[in-house]
Amino acid sequence: MIDPKLLRTSADEVASNLARRNFQFDGEGYANLDCRRKALQVEVENLRSERNASAKRIGKAKSQGEDIAPLLAAVEDLGAKLEDADKNLGILQSELRNIELGLPNLLHDDVPVGTNEDDNREILRWGEPRKFDFEPLDHVDIGVGLGTLDFDAAARISGSRFSVMQGSLARLQRALIQFMLDTHAGEHGYEEVYVPYLVQSEALFGTGQLPKFENDQFKTIDDPPFYLIPTAEVPVTNLVRDSIIEATELPMKFVAHTPCFRSEAGSYGRDTRGMIRQHQFEKVELVQMVEPANSNAALEELTGHAEVILQKLGLPYRKIILCSGDIGFGSHKTYDLEVWLPGQQAYREISSCSNYVDFQARRMQARWRNPETGKPELLHTLNGSGVAAGRALVAILENYQEADGSVTVPAALLPYMGGAEKLMRKT
RNA sequence: GGAGAGAUGGCUGAGUGGUCGAAAGCGGCGGUUUGCUAAACCGUUGUACAGUAUAAAGCUGUACCGAGGGUUCGAAUCCCUCUCUCUCCGCCA
Numbered sequence: 329m330i331d332p333k334l335l336r337t338s339a340d341e342v343a344s345n346l347a348r349r350n351f352q353f354d355g356e357g358y359a360n361l362d363c364r365r366k367a368l369q370v371e372v373e374n375l376r377s378e379r380n381a382s383a384k385r386i387g388k389a390k391s392q393g394e395d396i397a398p399l400l401a402a403v404e405d406l407g408a409k410l411e412d413a414d415k416n417l418g419i420l421q422s423e424l425r426n427i428e429l430g431l432p433n434l435l436h437d438d439v440p441v442g443t444n445e446d447d448n449r450e451i452l453r454w455g456e457p458r459k460f461d462f463e464p465l466d467h468v469d470i471g472v473g474l475g476t477l478d479f480d481a482a483a484r485i486s487g488s489r490f491s492v493m494q495g496s497l498a499r500l501q502r503a504l505i506q507f508m509l510d511t512h513a514g515e516h517g518y519e520e521v522y523v524p525y526l527v528q529s530e531a532l533f534g535t536g537q538l539p540k541f542e543n544d545q546f547k548t549i550d551d552p553p554f555y556l557i558p559t560a561e562v563p564v565t566n567l568v569r570d571s572i573i574e575a576t577e578l579p580m581k582f583v584a585h586t587p588c589f590r591s592e593a594g595s596y597g598r599d600t601r602g603m604i605r606q607h608q609f610e611k612v613e614l615v616q617m618v619e620p621a622n623s624n625a626a627l628e629e630l631t632g633h634a635e636v637i638l639q640k641l642g643l644p645y646r647k648i649i650l651c652s653g654d655i656g657f658g659s660h661k662t663y664d665l666e667v668w669l670p671g672q673q674a675y676r677e678i679s680s681c682s683n684y685v686d687f688q689a690r691r692m693q694a695r696w697r698n699p700e701t702g703k704p705e706l707l708h709t710l711n712g713s714g715v716a717a718g719r720a721l722v723a724i725l726e727n728y729q730e731a732d733g734s735v736t737v738p739a740a741l742l743p744y745m746g747g748a749e750k751l752m753r754k755t
Numbered sequence: 756g757g758a759g760a761g762a763u764g765g766c767u768g769a770g771u772g773g774u775c776g777a778a779a780g781c782g783g784c785g786g787u788u789u790g791c792u793a794a795a796c797c798g799u800u801g802u803a804c805a806g807u808a809u810a811a812a813g814c815u816g817u818a819c820c821g822a823g824g825g826u827u828c829g830a831a832u833c834c835c836u837c838u839c840u841c842u843c844c845g846c847c848a
Contacts, residue, residue, distance in 0.1 A: 387774075
């Protein structure tokens with residue numbers, strides 16, 4: 329959510345910033361609504377004030393044994409007037425709120441203007457894509473060839489966009505997750521947390537998936553429904569919902585491994601092969617809550633932490649900054665890390681690191697106490713994948729494949745693989 | 756799933772229809788005393804929105820006693836629904 333004060337006082341700047349996203353903000357319409365809201369609010373508060381005063385008068389008169397009938401007559405129609413005005417105020421307020429909840433975040437000046445992912449800007453490349461002396465396979469052929477990846481079984485159980493992993497490949501995923509958690513918790517100063525995978529709608533409103541992206545979520549038929557988390561960002565960021573954090577507690581840095589569930593509505597036909605785009609996948613997520621002054625630096629740091637994972641795994645990648653047409657709804661600035669996939673001869677997203685500034689904090693009323701002012705102020709939230717385990721698995725299979733169909737285990741994962749140095753065909 | 760108890764400010768806890776944003780204690784902050792610490796004493800102490808004024812501070816109003824609804828001129832207090840916590844029983848990884 330954008331600061332409503334800013335929407336009122338600087339509508340033009342807001343509109344031109346959001347126009348970079350190709351989003352039209354009707355500042356005049358908003359201002360008109362808000363004007364009416366203010367007038368009504370004043371009216372309602374005056375009526376209430378009047379009611380409170382006369383209630384007090386009646387109480388006093390009654391305790392002194394005076395006749396209260398004339399006083400009662402005087403406030404006869406007050407209740408109906410108040411109820412009516414209050415109802416209209418409620419309607420206006422929810423209209424305003426719907427507008428506010430539907431506005432994407434303001435963009436950082438660094439964000440390049442563009443219309444789609446083709447306009448994202450590359451910042452750096454790390455690692456040299458390996459030269460193969462044989463034709464490299466994609467992860468599906470490698471995994472199926474090893475007898476450790478079974479999409480037929482997955483389809484029988486759950487349909488498309490699911491996978492079944494067996495044996496060494498399942499173990500490799502577990503090793504990856506362990507390795508990532510250990511690195512972030514042990515070397516990067518994050519606190520490991522375990523969180524619910526089913527959340528209430530309020531949590532998704534807080535991080536910005538609702539109300540706009542209802543269709544992307546899985547939800548249960550309970551009343552009220554539970555939503556399956558699309559990312560650990562949702563439960564972890566909501567750890568600070570409705571709270572005031574002392575300055576000494578900041579920055580807060582959390583790392584969590586969770587499964588992620590996405591309906592992938594609207595992506596029919598994209599990445600239908602293999603494990604790239606699944607309804608369910610594992611991810612290690614980094615979340616930070618920081619003082620506003622530090623959030624830009626924190627984004628660089630957090631992105632660096634995700635990069636360390638790829639570097640330790642020896643996976644070539646590039647870092648890009650998302651353009652205004654591709655950046656997420658709530659993000660102020662986003663770096664994506666894209667890992668090299670020899671099977672696709674392409675860099676593919678494996679991590680997305682974003683600074684949300686106060687966008688999520690305002691929605692969830694997450695604040696800190698600024699020692700300079702002594703007042704509670706909104707804090708800044710950031711998150712990034714550190715990294716997506718499913719896609720990291722894909723990258724390892726493709727980058728570490730050998731001519732005989734086996735896959736070498738990256739050195740960083742050896743301590744987690746129980747002595748296995750290679751993934752070999754099951755005998 | 757069954758039975759019962761509860762939810763009040765940073766914390767403990769009083770408050771069963773009116774002057775209650777809410778006693779008291781603890782904690783926090785400021786001060787007095789003090790060689791330092793401690794103790795004692797005095798003062799102060801929530802959040803949000805709106806109005807008004809300003810260089811700032813402020814002042815005024817409204818809302819908030821788990822959430823939502825109801826009764827009433829008036830609700831922390833009465834009624835209804837829900838959520839959560841605790842205890843006991845049952846079931847269970």
